[in-house]
Structure formats: C-alpha cells, structure tokens
Amino acid sequence: MSQHFLLSKKVRDFSLIKLLNWSDDDYFNFLKHIKFKGEESTVCPECGAIKPPRFLKTRKQWRCRDCDRSFSLFSGTVLANSKLTLRKIVLAMYLYSSETKGISMSQLSRDIDVSYKTAFTLLHKFKEAITQTEDLTPLKGHVQIDGGHFGGKPRSGQFRRIGRPEDIVAKIKLGKSQGAKRSRISRANLERKKRNRRIIINLRQLGPKGTGAVRTICRVAMAEDEKHVMSLIRRFVEPGTYIETDESSAYLQCSLGYKHETVQHSTEYSTIDGVNNNQAESFFSRIRRWEYGVSHRMEAKYMQDYANEFAWRENTRRYTQLEKLRCLADKVLSSGLSRWWCGYWQGIKRDDEMLWKA
Incomplete structure (x- = not known):
C-alpha cells in the first residue's frame, strides 16, 4: 500500500x-x-510606467520615476x-x-x-x-456534484430526553446515527434553523484514477433544487461532461446535454459498476471538522468565504508546504x-x- x-x-x-x-x-x-x-523590472501600479523605479531601501518601497508615487509589495x-x-x-x-x-x-x-x-x-x-x-473555468471530463446543509444548528432543550428502550435497540441495530427518534426542538429554535441554514453545493472535477478530485468549485444556495443545481451546472460544467450525483430529484435534468449517472444512497454507497459520489461528499467532511472543532459555528453571511477557503484547501491538498505558502502569497x-x-x-x-x- x-x-x-x-x-x-x-x-x-x-x-x-x-x-x-x-x-x-x-x-x-x-x-x-x-x-x-x-x-x-517592476511596473508602477499607479501609472503603469515600465521605466525601472527607484528603490527606497530603508522603507522597502519603490518610487516611480514618472508619476513620483511610492508603492510597496x-x-x-x-x-x-x-x-x-x-x-x-x-x-x-x-x-x-x-x-x-x-x-x-x-x-x-x-x-x-x-x-x-x-x-x-x-x-x-x-x-x-x-x-x-478563484479559477472559474468550466469543469470537464468527470465531475461529481453534491449539496450539504450547513448552519442553523438547533440548540438543545432545557431538559434531557430519556431514551426509550425500543429506540435504543433500534439505534444499536441500524447504527448510532440512525434508528432512534430525535428530541423535539422549540418553535424559536426551529425558526432560527430555517433562517440560518444554507446549502453548499460543490462541483468536483476528478483526475486520473487514484488521484481523486483535482478542482473544486462551491456555491452557497438557499436550496438544493433543480433551479439552483442546473444553473450551476450550465455555468461551471462543460457540455458533454460525465456527471455523477445521488438520487436527488434536483439532478433529474442533468441528462440534458450531459452524461449522467446516479447512485441510490438510500440503499448503497456505490453501484456495482462503480458509480459513486464519494469525492463530492468527502469535501464536506473537511469543512465539518473545521465547523465542529475550530470555528464551532458557521454564519450564513460569510458561508461563501468559508466554502471558497476549503475548496482551495482541497485543490492544494497534494501541494508541498512551500508550494502552498507560495500559492497563498501569490493570491494575496x-x-x-x-x-x-x-x-x-x-x-x-x-x-x-x-x-x-x-
């Protein structure tokens, strides 16, 4: 291995x-x-003069010989x-x-x-x-798309809910995240959940076999429905691209102009033929770890900023440390x-x- x-x-x-x-x-x-x-040679950002400017060593700045403006890094x-x-x-x-x-x-x-x-x-x-x-050239080749819910986490009630024996047995049989009924939340918490919850839809272009995703584009929407999904696909995916998604009805029209296959997540993680949505779903694992362990919350107002950050982290995950530093410095x-x-x-x-x- x-x-x-x-x-x-x-x-x-x-x-x-x-x-x-x-x-x-x-x-x-x-x-x-x-x-x-x-x-x-450096170009003056004020007037665009190509003539080499004077370098002010003590101030670590340059002064243009044409417009006499000073500028720094x-x-x-x-x-x-x-x-x-x-x-x-x-x-x-x-x-x-x-x-x-x-x-x-x-x-x-x-x-x-x-x-x-x-x-x-x-x-x-x-x-x-x-x-x-951000590089917004359309994705091509092999693309996986998925949406994830973020923000609007309801607060727990004042009293602890005592689990019923039958719920505990069902939870053990089906896995700790399934089977048992969830406790109710107050009306105020429910309204806050609706107000602050957003959908991050990520589109990931896959590279050669064994390399995973090579490019990721994310956008924040109010809903993972056909209208938002198809407008994203038409903007960020080249026609004729092979697209893999889950069985959500939001992706029903992907077959128009694209080769589209789905995986039924209600019954399987991957089809016998290998159709899956694993790379699109794996993007959410990193951003959720940040939400739970670093930030502890995610505001709807700045959710697109966070999504772009982690799309960049995914795109550079195979960079060396010096390459990552240079990439970030170049962007800044x-x-x-x-x-x-x-x-x-x-x-x-x-x-x-x-x-x-x-």
Missing part, C-alpha cells in the same frame, strides 16, 4: 523552524520574487495599508496554509502576537484574496483592494451574504 502524501518526505520541504530563522530581508525577497515573478492588494511587519504576515500565511482543517482567529492572534481583531481581519482578507483569484499579492474587510471594525461591513442566484 502506498504511503499517504502527508506522511511522505516530499511534503516536508519547508518547516516553521526554517521560516523563523529568516531575516527581514529574506521575508522581503520571498514576497518580492512572487510579486514580480522573479523579474528585476502590498499596494493595490487586500493587505494594502497593513501595519503588520512582513515577518508576521508571512508567518500568518504559513500557519494558515499549513493547517489542513483551518486555524481559528484566537489561535493565530496568540501565535503571531497580534490582537484578535487583527487576526480576524487578516484571515478574512486571505479568504477574500482566494475568492478574488495578485488580488485587488479589499472590499469587505478594510475598516471592518469601524463599521464598514458587507451588506448582504453571497448567495447563488438561479
């Missing part, structure tokens, strides 16, 4: 110890190489006007990219010695950069100005959630 990628020596090509031993110039040169793709990106040192920013990128199930804001604030508010906006700016630079340095997290704690917040409109 082959060794898991995360246990191999290849993935350990860069460590936190090496990063901590870097000098300030090393952090600067690392980001500079990614920002300008290894080229010596983060000018025009989500981290523009950041007061953090390059050391803390690169350390935050490393910790964010190295965690397979995400990192909490409070943990990051302790790790790099910043306030919780700073860690909160920094991590969300990483998510925004991932969203801004090539993104536009932050629209959602600049001035967040001063009251400048996103008005609406990012919902897929069918």
